[in-house]
Amino acid sequence: MTTTVPKILVVGGGYAGFYTAWKLEKHLRKGEAEVTIVDPLPYMTYQPFLPEVAAGEIEARHVVVGLRRHLKRTRVVVAKVTGIDHANKTATVTPEVGEPWQETYDQIVVTAGAVSRTFPIPGIAENAIGLKTVEEAVAIRDRILTNFDRAANLPPGPERDRLLTVVVVGGGFAGIEVFAETRAFASALLKSYPTIGFEETHFHLIEAMGRIMPEVSLKTSEWVLKDLAKRGANVHLDTQVKGAVDGNVELSTGQVIPTDVIIWTAGVMANPTVVRGSDLPVEERGRIRARADLRVGTPEEIVEGAWAAGDVAAVPDLTGKGVGGYCVPNAQHAVRQAKLLAKNLTAVLRGEVPSEYIHHNLGAVAGLGLYNGVFQSKGIAIKGFFAWIAHRGYHGLAMPSWERKFRVVGDWWQNLWLGRDNVSLEALQNPRYVFEEFAARPRPAAPEAAPAPAIEPKSVAGENAPTAGESAKA
Missing domain, CATH: 3.50.50.100 (FAD/NAD(P)-binding domain)
Structure with missing residues (x-):
């Protein structure tokens, strides 16, 4: 008799995704579940340091956290999740090279983050x-x-x-x-x-x-x-x-x-690729609707096997200080939500009751x-x-x-x-410019020789007449 362990799929490797997977490795016993994280980039970016990177105060590579280096027991997939069919518990994973495939799961954690929100302003x-x-x-x-x-x-x-x-x-x-x-x-x-x-x-x-x-x-x-x-x-x-x-x-x-x-x-908005390609419930601002315990759903109804946190999720702010009643999209909430999500997901797998997220802003x-x-x-x-x-x-x-x-x-x-x-x-954005400028290239092929002109047949009257040169020799 063979038994399979639950499969946990984490969609997005930013703050919330990385911390969820990182803490799951701490909370889960060996062999208790299989964790997979999918993100187009193989690293998490610590965004509060980006202004200092732009000002040359921190080396760019030092503000990113390599997923493969720090997630020892998590399967890392560098690709995009372009569809979530939670009714059948499958996700469409699309790599940059190769064909898309269907990834099955038992529990899905949507932490796809946010992108810059722009307006149709010319230029x-x-x-x-x-x-x-x-x-x-x-x-x-x-x-x-x-x-x-x-x-x-x-x-x-x-x-x-x-x-x-x-x-x-x-x-x-x-x-x-x-x-x-x-x-x-x-x-x-x-x-x-x-x-x-x-x-x-x-x-x-x-x-x-x-x-x-x-x-x-x-x-x-x-x-x-x-x-x-x-x-x-x-x-x-x-x-x-x-x-x-x-x-x-x-x-x-x-x-x-x-x-x-x-x-x-x-401003920012929830990752549209993941949200629009999902059958999970979405609130009016385009974020996945989450409960205070970070399960997807409403206070009255739970979407079993689905979790959400970070900028992509509309998580109720139980302190009463959130904009529109929800936690604002920032790193402070994303990290803390992820840590609790890992605990709650582990608790649910063990038949225990999850806790609600509440965080009083310290400043x-x-x-x-x-x-x-x-x-x-x-x-x-x-x-x-x-x-x-x-x-x-x-x-x-x-x-x-x-x-x-x-x-x-x-x-x-x-x-x-x-x-x-x-x-x-x-x-660096065009690293081959020097090589291209001085690289030797094949010489263009020599033009083909023109074909010799065809000799037209002589008239019948002069067919056997000698040429001018033959007459001279004679």
């Missing part, structure tokens, strides 16, 4: 870049450095101004952090570019609402605005982007800002460039250097695994003494 899809992946953060850093190199060779004028202008759209935490970090980065670069003055660098933040950083108090957000203004940053509140064709950012105020760097941080912390930050916890606000220390301390500890912690802290320590690298590696 945004063609010219803007998000800040959800480490690749985007690296591209922002390299573009700023490359533009400094190009601008240094140009005389003052519109093209030079365009290269030295950065526009960030969105005044939430991600937008403010990347805005402040890149502003500080550009200021630090000036000592290496003596032909470029501070007044020639232009940084603009566009926010549709009347304030920034809704996660902190109004007083704290106003302090951040004043601090940014001291550093030469321009913040446009109650302003919308109407167009970005050819890099010309058109604002609702009528102002047009020519730029070569447009960073979009104006918010943001980095605003080197040696500057802001920290808010209830009515307590800390600003400046000590808030920056709190920011680095919190995220340094939150980075998963000691191996990753050591790498990140090592970057900070080295930069403290050696400074940031200021070399653009934008050519």
Whole structure:
């Protein structure tokens, strides 16, 4: 008699997916279940560090956590889940190379995360870049450095101004952090570019609402605005982007800002590929409907064998402080939900009762460039250097695994003494350009020789007449 163990399929390897699989390995006994995680990328990205990657303060590879390195007992599949048929407990797995296949499961955990939410604004899809992946953060850093190199060779004028202008759209935490970090980065670069003055660098933040950083108090957000203004940053509140064709950012105020760097941080939405290809229940904002115990369903009805957490899930906020009654999509919730989900899933497999997710927000912390930050916890606000220390301390500890912690802290320590690298590696996006330029190529084939003209037959009268040469010989 053969017995099979339950199969657990984790869809998505971001915060929630990685932590769920990581903690399942801790909670499950050997042979108690088989865990498979599917994600298009073989690593998890610690997104709170992306602004520091964009500013050259942390090496890009150090903010990602390799799935295969840290998940010892989990099967890792690098592919996309393009369909979920929970009625038959199968998922369609589509690899980049090869044919799709059907993956069967007993329990499914949907943690596919979120993507940048954009609007049909002319030019945004063609010219803007998000800040959800480490690749985007690296591209922002390299573009700023490359533009400094190009601008240094140009005389003052519109093209030079365009290269030295950065526009960030969105005044939430991600937008403010990347805005402040890149502003500080550009200021630090000036000592290496003596032909470029501070007044020639232009940084603009566009926010549709009347304030920034809704996660902190109004007083704290106003302090951040004043601090940014001291550093030469321009913040446009109650302003919308109407167009970005050819890099010309058109604002609702009528102002047009020519730029070569447009960073979009104006919101996120649940991964549409997974949500739309699933038969699991979805709420009005396009997220999978979850219960407080992180099982898919409603308080009255449970979808057996299905779980959801993180940005892709609408998880009730039992503290009563969530937007619309749900937990806001951020890393703080995703990690904590994943840890509880692993415990609850293990409990259900053992016939036990799962617990409900409840988390009281302890505060918010943001980095605003080197040696500057802001920290808010209830009515307590800390600003400046000590808030920056709190920011680095919190995220340094939150980075998963000691191996990753050591790498990140090592970057900070080295930069403290050696400074940031200021070399653009934008050519990495076309690594074969030198090889292609000088590579020997086969010579073009020689043209074929033209065929000899055919000799026309002579007339009957002169068929046997001698040629002129024969007559001469005669």
